[in-house]
Amino acid sequence: MEIEVLRIGQRLVRDDRVTTHVALVARAFGASKILMTEVNPEIRDTISGVNQTWGGDFKVEIIDGWRQALAEKKRDGYAVAHLSMYGEKIGDVQERMGAEERLLVVVGAEKVPREVYDEADYNVAAGSQPHSEVSALAVLLDRIQQGAQFERGFAGAKRRIVPSGSGKNVEQNC
Amino acid sequence: MEIEVLRIGQRLVRDDRVTTHVALVARAFGASKILMTEVNPEIRDTISGVNQTWGGDFKVEIIDGWRQALAEKKRDGYAVAHLSMYGEKIGDVQERMGAEERLLVVVGAEKVPREVYDEADYNVAAGSQPHSEVSALAVLLDRIQQGAQFERGFAGAKRRIVPSGSGKNVEQNC
Numbered sequence: 001m002e003i004e005v006l007r008i009g010q011r012l013v014r015d016d017r018v019t020t021h022v023a024l025v026a027r028a029f030g031a032s033k034i035l036m037t038e039v040n041p042e043i044r045d046t047i048s049g050v051n052q053t054w055g056g057d058f059k060v061e062i063i064d065g066w067r068q069a070l071a072e073k074k075r076d077g078y079a080v081a082h083l084s085m086y087g088e089k090i091g092d093v094q095e096r097m098g099a100e101e102r103l104l105v106v107v108g109a110e111k112v113p114r115e116v117y118d119e120a121d122y123n124v125a126a127g128s129q130p131h132s133e134v135s136a137l138a139v140l141l142d143r144i145q146q147g148a149q150f151e152r153g154f155a156g157a158k159r160r161i162v163p164s165g166s167g168k169n170v171e172q173n174c
Numbered sequence: 175m176e177i178e179v180l181r182i183g184q185r186l187v188r189d190d191r192v193t194t195h196v197a198l199v200a201r202a203f204g205a206s207k208i209l210m211t212e213v214n215p216e217i218r219d220t221i222s223g224v225n226q227t228w229g230g231d232f233k234v235e236i237i238d239g240w241r242q243a244l245a246e247k248k249r250d251g252y253a254v255a256h257l258s259m260y261g262e263k264i265g266d267v268q269e270r271m272g273a274e275e276r277l278l279v280v281v282g283a284e285k286v287p288r289e290v291y292d293e294a295d296y297n298v299a300a301g302s303q304p305h306s307e308v309s310a311l312a313v314l315l316d317r318i319q320q321g322a323q324f325e326r327g328f329a330g331a332k333r334r335i336v337p338s339g340s341g342k343n344v345e346q347n348c
Contacts, residue, residue, distance in 0.1 A: 014191075017189075017192055021195075021309070027303065086335055088339040089321075089324050117340065122339070127203060128335040129328065130202065130224055131199045134312075135199045138300070138305070139312050139316050147263075149300075150265070150299075161260055163266075164260060164297070165262040
């Protein structure tokens, strides 16, 4: 399954750290790329540093506008899942989403234009209370891949965690 | 099951928005309280505003220090789950955690003192790659309660979402 994330509506500076967390979650939970219109160079630096240490080639792609990006991805056969606390309960659609070959997950910041709801194949909620785009993305990716984040390889990693109940166990230069 | 969250190591200003998201996730996914040592008044205002609109009585409690809070909670019979990307795979312990009567989830920011690893009953990871304390908390709470966030009542809500695949459906003054 190929997963990409489209970040929309983020406000520069104010949302930078949250956007960084969205990007880190996308990477850690199996997406291959995050698309966004504007980006603080720090966000790219953080992700590129994480790739160098922890492996993989997760990409940050700068786009001209989300409308165009959404249309392109749909033409390329991506199903579109828009995360919203107003959406359907994730439990009701996760199986169908997990069976898609290509999925574009749209993650908004504040208000999301009506058009996004209309364009999406899934308007889906990780919870029906205000929470966070970071948590919503993680719960969605965790559920549709059934915890595959632990099994995924990150090629070229300098450090790799060996899960441990008592402390830090890290393999170097693996 | 009674769940509380202990936030440690957050840096004022720099981590404020992330800490707000941690608190919102705690509330939305069924914890009753978040404990922290320092707090930007904005965080309390945000949570209190969310309670007023969306219901429930999620609490932000200011503590003198995390060591003392941790010791007290242990005396009160809380099992301690420390979220860390170095921890055990969540799939290996979620059933055991879900069976606890009282659970204190410790959510760190940057470096977490060794002592926390030692004091915890569970050192548990939502993924073995760098991601976010917001996502880690959400995945943990989602898994150990098996999606109960959609079934929970929030008393006194002025607004309540009716999950919908196509847009926003909100009941007012319910």
